[in-house]
Amino acid sequence: MTDRKAVLEGLRDELIERIDRYRAHKERRGGALDKDIEEQAVEVQNDDVVDGLEREAEEELAQVMRALARLEAGEGDDCERCGEPIDPRRLQALPYTTVCVDCAEP
Template identity: 45%
Template sequence: MSRFEPHEELERLSSEYLQRAAALRRDLAKAHDPDFAEQAQERQNDDVLRSLLIEAEEELRLVGLARQRLAQGRYGECQRCGEPIDEARLRAKPAAEFCLQCAAS
């Protein structure tokens, strides 16, 4: 197994979420078809795109908080109980704020 580099992984995630959010904003800015029936479908699609944008922005916020913890030397520390977060969890979810036990409760 390769060495886990949280700085690199958080940077990658940040870039990914920024690109995703930008693409969603571009899609939402597109003009709608003048046909009413087509417009109704496009507006439903916009609702889905807005939900995806909210999700991308939330993930970006969590990555930003994880980067702050990394800079402060508190990365990998559960924000609830203070115990270390298992490396496997951090590999799977690099912006994890809580250990598995706290996340489950």
């Protein structure tokens, strides 16, 4: 079995780096004002996309941090909702999950 903590830490670092890149992208754009309206529209649209990606990465990061915290508390392999052990195959496929397959279903 792979070390889930190491996998999660890798994911966390990757996400932090990604969020940094999105922010840098937006800041760069904020500094340079455009001459061309059309160009501006494209950039604003692009920013919406980056905003969406950033939000997604932030949510994923929050989930990874929660899984890491639970892992460190010694309860990382148990479902957050029902307390039953989470299937190891599920943990392998989704290392950041904190619920078992039954509780993940709506």
